[in-house]
Amino acid sequence: MNDVLSAGRVQFGLTIMFHYLFPVLTMGLGVLIAVLKTIQLVKHDEQYGIAARFWARIFAITFATGVVTGIPMEFQFGTNWARFSHYSGGVIGQTLFMEGVFAFFAESSFLGVFLFGEHRVRPGVHWFASVMVAAGAVVSGFFIVATNAWMQHPVGYQVVQGRAELTSLVALLTNPYARWQYPHVISGSLVTASMVMAGIGAYYLLARRFEDFGRISLRIGVIGGLIFSLTSLFPTGAKHGENVARFQPVKMAAMEGLFETQEGAPLAIIGMPDTAKRTLMDPVYVPRLLSYLAYGDFRARVVGLNDYPADLHPPVELTYYAYHIMVGLGTIFIAIMAGGALLLWRRRLYSARSYLWALMLAMPFPYIANHAGWMVAEVGRQPWIAYGLQRTVDATSTNVSEGMTTFTLLGFMGLYALVGLLYLFLCLRVIDRGPGTHTEGGAHAVEAWR
Amino acid sequence: MINQIWFFVLAGMLVTYAVLDGFDLGVGVLHLLLARTEEEREAGINAIGPVWNGNEVWLIAAGGSMVAAFPHVYASAFSGFYLALMLALWLLILRGLGIEFRHQVDNPLWRQAWDVTFSLASVLLAVLFGVAFGNVLRGVPLDAFGEFQGTFALLLNPFALLGGLLSLAVLTLHGAAYLAMKTDGALQARARRTIGGLWWLVLVLLAAMVASSFPVRPDFADNFLRAPVLFTVPVFGLACLIALRASWSAGRDGRVFLASAGTIVGILGSAAVGLFPRLLPSLAGTDGMTLDIYNAAAPPQSLRIALGIYLVGMGIVIIYLTRIYRVWKGKVGRGDTYRL
Numbered sequence: 001m002n003d004v005l006s007a008g009r010v011q012f013g014l015t016i017m018f019h020y021l022f023p024v025l026t027m028g029l030g031v032l033i034a035v036l037k038t039i040q041l042v043k044h045d046e047q048y049g050i051a052a053r054f055w056a057r058i059f060a061i062t063f064a065t066g067v068v069t070g071i072p073m074e075f076q077f078g079t080n081w082a083r084f085s086h087y088s089g090g091v092i093g094q095t096l097f098m099e100g101v102f103a104f105f106a107e108s109s110f111l112g113v114f115l116f117g118e119h120r121v122r123p124g125v126h127w128f129a130s131v132m133v134a135a136g137a138v139v140s141g142f143f144i145v146a147t148n149a150w151m152q153h154p155v156g157y158q159v160v161q162g163r164a165e166l167t168s169l170v171a172l173l174t175n176p177y178a179r180w181q182y183p184h185v186i187s188g189s190l191v192t193a194s195m196v197m198a199g200i201g202a203y204y205l206l207a208r209r210f211e212d213f214g215r216i217s218l219r220i221g222v223i224g225g226l227i228f229s230l231t232s233l234f235p236t237g238a239k240h241g242e243n244v245a246r247f248q249p250v251k252m253a254a255m256e257g258l259f260e261t262q263e264g265a266p267l268a269i270i271g272m273p274d275t276a277k278r279t280l281m282d283p284v285y286v287p288r289l290l291s292y293l294a295y296g297d298f299r300a301r302v303v304g305l306n307d308y309p310a311d312l313h314p315p316v317e318l319t320y321y322a323y324h325i326m327v328g329l330g331t332i333f334i335a336i337m338a339g340g341a342l343l344l345w346r347r348r349l350y351s352a353r354s355y356l357w358a359l360m361l362a363m364p365f366p367y368i369a370n371h372a373g374w375m376v377a378e379v380g381r382q383p384w385i386a387y388g389l390q391r392t393v394d395a396t397s398t399n400v401s402e403g404m405t406t407f408t409l410l411g412f413m414g415l416y417a418l419v420g421l422l423y424l425f426l427c428l429r430v431i432d433r434g435p436g437t438h439t440e441g442g443a444h445a446v447e448a449w450r
Numbered sequence: 451m452i453n454q455i456w457f458f459v460l461a462g463m464l465v466t467y468a469v470l471d472g473f474d475l476g477v478g479v480l481h482l483l484l485a486r487t488e489e490e491r492e493a494g495i496n497a498i499g500p501v502w503n504g505n506e507v508w509l510i511a512a513g514g515s516m517v518a519a520f521p522h523v524y525a526s527a528f529s530g531f532y533l534a535l536m537l538a539l540w541l542l543i544l545r546g547l548g549i550e551f552r553h554q555v556d557n558p559l560w561r562q563a564w565d566v567t568f569s570l571a572s573v574l575l576a577v578l579f580g581v582a583f584g585n586v587l588r589g590v591p592l593d594a595f596g597e598f599q600g601t602f603a604l605l606l607n608p609f610a611l612l613g614g615l616l617s618l619a620v621l622t623l624h625g626a627a628y629l630a631m632k633t634d635g636a637l638q639a640r641a642r643r644t645i646g647g648l649w650w651l652v653l654v655l656l657a658a659m660v661a662s663s664f665p666v667r668p669d670f671a672d673n674f675l676r677a678p679v680l681f682t683v684p685v686f687g688l689a690c691l692i693a694l695r696a697s698w699s700a701g702r703d704g705r706v707f708l709a710s711a712g713t714i715v716g717i718l719g720s721a722a723v724g725l726f727p728r729l730l731p732s733l734a735g736t737d738g739m740t741l742d743i744y745n746a747a748a749p750p751q752s753l754r755i756a757l758g759i760y761l762v763g764m765g766i767v768i769i770y771l772t773r774i775y776r777v778w779k780g781k782v783g784r785g786d787t788y789r790l
Binding site: 091 | 496499500501503504506507509510511513514515516517518519520521522524525526527528529530532533535536539540542543544546547550551554555597598599748749751752755756758759760763764766767770771774777778
C-alpha cells in the first residue's frame, strides 16, 4: 500500500463488498418471504408457513451479519473520507439519515416481531410484519442508491463556500441517474434471492430430504429467477446503460473497452483491453450494437477513451472486466432459469437431476454478478468521488495516515474472515436441519435415515 | 435558530441511544456475573433479543443526522478519533454476533464462548462511550481550522477514564434495572441486589466527575450561571437518582427502570446544556478552533430540509415503535426463545 488514498480505497472496497454479500440477499429474500406468507394466508396452506419460517432463519442470520458489517460503512465516510464528508455531508447526509429514520427502524423492529413474536400476535399481524421487513429492506436500499446516484450524477445542490448545499430534496430523491439504477439493483437482489431459494430447494431434492419443502422453494425460486433475470436485462439494465452513456460517457467507453471514437460502434462480446497500446486485443464484435444500446440508434457516434483526457479515465481493465462478467452471467442466468421454467411447465422439474445439480452449483454466481455490477458503478466513476465535483484524491482525511488505515484494513480482513466463516457455518447448519421436525418432510427424513 | 434546534435534535438522538442501547449494554455487562444457569442466560438474552438491533439503529440515525447537520464535526471527530472509533466498530460487530450466534448451536462451549464475547464487548463499549463523553467535555486538541491534532494515548487522560468508569457504572445499573423488570426468579433477585450496591458507586463516581469538571473545563458552568433555569436539568437527574433508590426500596421494578432512564437523561442533558453551543470544544488553555453549531454546520437550506425529514420520520417511527414495544410488554416467557 503506497499511499493513504490506495489504503483508504482498498479498505472501503473490501468492507463494502463484504457487507453487500448480505443485503443483496436480504433485500430480495424479504420480498420472497412476504410472498410465501401471503400464499400461506390466502391458501390456508401451512406448508408455505413452514417454508417462510425456514427462510426467515436464513434471513435472520444474514440480516444480523449485514447490520454489523454495515455500521463501518457509514463510519468510514467520517474516518477515512473526512474531506468528502465535509464537502458533501449537507447533501448525502440527508439520504443516509433518511435511511435510518424511514427504513432501518421499520426493518429492525418488525423483524423482531416477525422472528420472536409469532405466538404473541395474530396471523394477520405476523403477515404484516413480514411485509414491513421486506419494505424496510427495499426502502433502505433506495436511500443508499439515492446517495450513490448523487455521487454518480450530482443534482439538487449548489456550491456555497466550497461546500455542496442541498437545494431540493425532491431533485435528490428523483435523481434521473437513480431512476433505473435502483430498479436494477433491486432486480439483481431478487435474482440472488430467487437463485439461492431454487438452489437450496434443488439440494433438498437431490439429497432426498424434506422434499415437500424443497419443491416449494424450487418452484418459487425458478419462477422468481426467470422473472427477475429478465427484468435485470430489460428494462432495468438496458435503460440504466442508456443513462450511463448519457451522464458518464467516459465510464461507458471504459465498460466497453472503446478507445476510438466511432459512428456505428460495435459491441465487444469478448476481448482484452490493452491500455498501453490503447486497443482491445482479440475482440469478438457485434457490429453497431453499442451505438444502438447506448443511444437507440445503430449509427450513433460513441466517443472513445482516446478523446477524453487521460486523467479522466477510470481504471479501464477493472471496469471492462467487471462489466463483461456482469452481463455474461446475467445472460447465463436467463438461460438457466428459462430452462427451469420449461421443465416446471412440462412437470419434469423435480426429477431432472442434472438440472437440479446445475441450479445448486449456480448459487454463488448471482453474488458475483451483483458485485461486478457495483464495481462497474464505483470503479468506473473514478477519478471522481462526486462526479465532476470532487476527486477521490481530494477526499481523504488529512489527519489519518496510511499506516493507520493499513492497520485497520488488516483488522477488518481478519475479523471479516471470521465473520464469513461463521456465517457459512450457521447457514449450512440451518440447511442441514431443514425446515423443522414437526413437518411431514422431517418425518420422511428420519425414516430415510434409518 | 435552525442551528440551535439541530443541536438539541442531535443531543436528543444521542440521549435516546444512550437510554435504549444503554440497557442492553448493561445487560451485557451483567450477563456473566448475574445469570448463572443456562436458563437465566437465555432469559437475559431473550429480554433484549427483539429490541437490541432497533436500539442500535439510533446510533446509526444519530450518525446520519450528524453528517447531514454538522458535517465538519463528523469529519473532524471521526478522523481524529480514528483508532478509537475502529475499536468501537469491531466491538459492536463482535457484540452483535455474540447475541445472534449464541442460540445457533446447542453446545455449552459454543454458548459460553459467545457469552464471554458479548459480555466483554459490552463492558469495553460502555467504557469507550464514557471515555468519548469525557473527552468531548474536556475538549480535544484542535488546530486553528478545527482539525484534530493529537494521539490516541492522549484521549486516555484521567478525566476521560473517570467518564469511562461512570458510564460503565450507570449503564450497568440501567441494565440491572431492566433485568429486574423483565425477568423473574433468582435472576431477578440478583439483579435487584445489584442495583442497591451499584447505586452508591454511581453516586460517588458522579460526584467525582462533577467536581473534577470544574478545573478541567472552567467555563462549563457559564451557561448555568447565565440562565439559572437550566439548573432544572441536573436537578432532574439528581431527583431521578434519588427516586431510583426510593423505588428500589419499595420494590417497584418498573419505576426503578424509569428512574434510571431519567438519570441518564439528566446526566447527558446537563452535559449538553453546559456545552451549548459547542459541539467539540478545543482543549482548555489552547488556541484551537472550537467546533460549534455555527462553524461546523451544513448550509442553512440543508439544515431546514433535514429538520423536515426528521420531524416526519420520527413522527412515523414513534407511532409504530410504541406499538411494537407493547408486543414485548411483560416478563420474558419460555415461548420467547428464538431457536434455529
